[in-house]
Structures are given as structure tokens and as C-alpha cells.
Amino acid sequence: MTERIFVFVDEEELYSMMKDLDCLYCRNPVTASKHHLKKKHLRFAIYYKDSGIGKFSIPCYCADGGHGRSHWHCPMCTKILQRTKDYKIHITNHGVEMTDQSTVELQPSTVLLETLQTDTDDRTTGNKSSCMKCGVHFTTTSNLRRHERLQHCQDQQPMLCVDAKNGIYVTPKDTHGPRVPVHIQKSFSLQILLCELEECWDFMKAQAQRGNPGRECRHLIRTNLARPYTPPPPLCVHSLEDMTCKHLLSTPHTQQCQEIHSRAGLDGVDCVYPIFWGGHELSERCMYFSVYTGLKDKWCQFGRTRVTFDTRSGIWKCLCDFGRSRCVHKCLSMWWLFQERPELLGNALETSADDVGELEEEEEEEEVEEDDGVQLCPEEGDIC
Structure with a gap:
């Protein structure tokens, strides 16, 4: 039986591995045709660089995930993760760099075009929103934002400066649900680079142990796109x-x-x-x-x-x-x-x-x- 692997450098590596045999990544028997792989797996691939080499991972639907749900197998360890967000954070902790599809470009296939029915009528009626990168259409803007975040690594979360003197900012804690703000401090003059979340402390500590002491958590990275400080109306x-x-x-x-x-x-x-x-x-x-x-x-x-x-x-x-x-x-x-x-x-x-x-x-x-x-x-x- 062909051994399953969970990381690829290009699509052909995935196609040649199964050659129209039963799909190794699905719970129920189904032929691993290009049609199936593009529609079920490649469409949701996650792209990253490992030691400067562009790679991607695909979601799995095997029995290991339980109840037939999609999940992710870490190619660097034996851990299985249910959520895409958690998987991205996990493999980032292994030292890889998240990217979009620029290194392993997946062009919109005929399968995707047939499945998503991208026609001019949808654009004129305003019932769908399209992704500017891959052209996929969505019925709601929230689904579009989720697609852009997960598939193209577009983390467009707001970042506000609330204290210009000490370099203190606020930004949403999570990319979904209520946008509850967290405080972070990034001041080069004070030589402070901190986030108030313990999970971010653990991440930066782990990166420092791997020789990346300047690696920032996802909240600190957003300061690169922070709005200029604007004083609020003062209290009278x-x-x-x-x-x-x-x-x-x-x-x-x-x-x-x-x-x-x-x-x-x-x-x-x-x-x-x-x-x-x-x-x-x-x-x-x-x-x-x-x-x-x-x-x-x-x-x-x-x-x-x-x-x-x-x-x-x-x-x-x-x-x-x-x-x-x-x-x-x-x-x-x-x-x-x-x-x-x-x-x-x-x-x-x-x-x-x-x-x-x-x-x-x-x-x-x-x-x-x-x-x-x-x-x-x-x-x-x-x-x-």
C-alpha cells in the first residue's frame, strides 16, 4: 500500500503518488482523480516555505480525524489538528514561513469554475463577492474574508495606537467572533516588545530557543500596518x-x-x-x-x-x-x-x-x- 505523506512541493507529486487509485486522504473509497484532488483537497491547501523551499499541505478526511471531519496531519510530528488556524500556528512553531500560492501556484481549474459558477450575472446583482487573487465567488463578505485569511494569509485585522509615548496598541485577539481587543507594546526607544497573551509569550519564547529571538507573535506583526496615532476627544x-x-x-x-x-x-x-x-x-x-x-x-x-x-x-x-x-x-x-x-x-x-x-x-x-x-x-x- 502506498504510504501517505502530508507535504508536497508541487501538484504533480500528489497526482503521481496515487495515479487514479483510491484516495488515501478520504474516509470512504473514492477514486483519486485530478477532479477529486482539486475539488476536495488542493482547493484548501496551505502553503509555506520550509528552509526556503516552497511546499504545501492538504486537508485529510481519514478515520484518524473522527466522524469524517476534515483535519490536518503535521508533516513534522505525529500531531493531528482539527482547525486550519490551529494547524497554521502549529507548523509555524516548527519554524516554517507561511506564504500564499506564489511558490506553488494553483491556477483555478475547470472543476472549480464549474463548481462555483462564476458568471457575470452574479457580479451585476451584487449577491456574491469574489476573491481578488483567485476569482472564487462567495455569497457573503464574511465567507470571502475567511477565505482570504485562510487561503491567502491576508490577516487584515485593525491595529490602533492608544499611547504613542509608550508604544501601546490594541488589536483584536482573534480573527473570528467578537473582536475583543488585547493590548500590546512595541517601542524601539524603550526596547520593549510584548503582547499581553500568555500564548504569545510561549510562541516567542519557543522561537528564541530555536535561534529566532526577534520573531514576533501575530498581534505584534500587525503593528506594521497600524493606523497613525489619533488623540480621542479629551475628557472635560x-x-x-x-x-x-x-x-x-x-x-x-x-x-x-x-x-x-x-x-x-x-x-x-x-x-x-x-x-x-x-x-x-x-x-x-x-x-x-x-x-x-x-x-x-x-x-x-x-x-x-x-x-x-x-x-x-x-x-x-x-x-x-x-x-x-x-x-x-x-x-x-x-x-x-x-x-x-x-x-x-x-x-x-x-x-x-x-x-x-x-x-x-x-x-x-x-x-x-x-x-x-x-x-x-x-x-x-x-x-x-
Whole structure:
């Protein structure tokens, strides 16, 4: 029986290996014709360079993957991975360089053209979007973006600079699902190159052990396409006073906001930086804020934390891990939103004077009990 291999340098190597025998990469018996290989395997191939040589891997549908699902066999070790994204990360950790199809160009075949039915009517009606590289058509733009990301390595994720002085950026953590931002710091003047995710630490540590100490994680790489720093609308004291007069913030919270805001000004950075991803067609149900803390901890490694506001439910969340139901970081974000986008707050602003009075009484009691002063941060997930 022909031995299965999972990496090829060109299509002919794949064709000649099976010569119209049963496909070695499918669970059920099927003739490994060129038609089948192009439609089922080559269409989703992943391309990379190993020691400067262009190669590609194809997805497998054998019984090893379970339930007939597509999966990937690593050609460098025995590991099997179910998701394309995980496979790319895995083989990158083996030291290969991801590429597009430039080294092993796979031209659109007759099979693909027949399968995907690319005709002029689809273009004129606007019901399909086409890939600029290979011409494949998709019914939705989200499917097109996924195809471009997986097949052509086009990671077009936004990257915003929130602190030009210290070289701090925010970018989506993942390429799918909610675009939750993560902080990274890349400053050549400060000689800092860090991402706040542990998985990225492990990746860069592994690369350093392999002799690539300058290798960056996928988030740090995006700084090459970062937008120029644009300062957000600054916080104004009169709007904070207006919130206090309307009983939207208690007096202790107002004082805490003023203190943090002043400290940020002395450090020469923005106290609150709202994160709008712009024209990337990302969901705006949740708003995110990069908020100055002036601290260095696991939840704010670069002196900033992330605050999330759900515009539908009115729920606020912060990364800090203390026990208050309303932390200063949420209050600072609410201050910015009250000043610039009050229509998004909705029911979150419906706080009565009695509620504020009760909050102030509770805070005064807690201040008496605590020897170390007032804690400024809450437990993640509490409702503001």
C-alpha cells in the first residue's frame, strides 16, 4: 500500500503518488482523480516555505480525524489538528514561513469554475463577492474574508495606537467572533516588545530557543500596518460635574475619576481611549475602552486595562479583579460615553438619587472597615 505523506512541493507529486487509485486522504473509497484532488483537497491547501523551499499541505478526511471531519496531519510530528488556524500556528512553531500560492501556484481549474459558477450575472446583482487573487465567488463578505485569511494569509485585522509615548496598541485577539481587543507594546526607544497573551509569550519564547529571538507573535506583526496615532476627544471636567449633579456618579467615584484623570495627564497619555474598529465591518454591540490605570499587574500589564460596555444589556465589565461593583475604570469609561455618545448609554443612566445615596453610604462603611484605603477596582463581570 502506498504510504501517505502530508507535504508536497508541487501538484504533480500528489497526482503521481496515487495515479487514479483510491484516495488515501478520504474516509470512504473514492477514486483519486485530478477532479477529486482539486475539488476536495488542493482547493484548501496551505502553503509555506520550509528552509526556503516552497511546499504545501492538504486537508485529510481519514478515520484518524473522527466522524469524517476534515483535519490536518503535521508533516513534522505525529500531531493531528482539527482547525486550519490551529494547524497554521502549529507548523509555524516548527519554524516554517507561511506564504500564499506564489511558490506553488494553483491556477483555478475547470472543476472549480464549474463548481462555483462564476458568471457575470452574479457580479451585476451584487449577491456574491469574489476573491481578488483567485476569482472564487462567495455569497457573503464574511465567507470571502475567511477565505482570504485562510487561503491567502491576508490577516487584515485593525491595529490602533492608544499611547504613542509608550508604544501601546490594541488589536483584536482573534480573527473570528467578537473582536475583543488585547493590548500590546512595541517601542524601539524603550526596547520593549510584548503582547499581553500568555500564548504569545510561549510562541516567542519557543522561537528564541530555536535561534529566532526577534520573531514576533501575530498581534505584534500587525503593528506594521497600524493606523497613525489619533488623540480621542479629551475628557472635560464639566461633563463629570454634570454626571454628579444628575446623580449618575457618587461623590467618591467622582473624586477617584478626577485623581486618575490627573495622573494620566501628568504621564502625558490619554486617560480613556475608546476603541472603534472603523471600516472593518465589525460588530458594534459591545464597546471597548482602553483605560489608564497607572499600575502594572497581570490584568494591566502595560498600565492600561480593558473595559467593555454591552450597549444592549447595559452591562459593564472590567479586567480588574477586586471586589467593588463599580470600579473607577468603568466610571471613567462612562464619563467619556456620557460626554461623547450619551445616546448609547440608554438604561444604564437611569439611576435614581436614592440609589446613589445608598451607594455612598455603603462606600463610607467600607472605608471605615478597610485599613488600606478604598479599593478602586471590581470583579470582572459585575454590573455597573
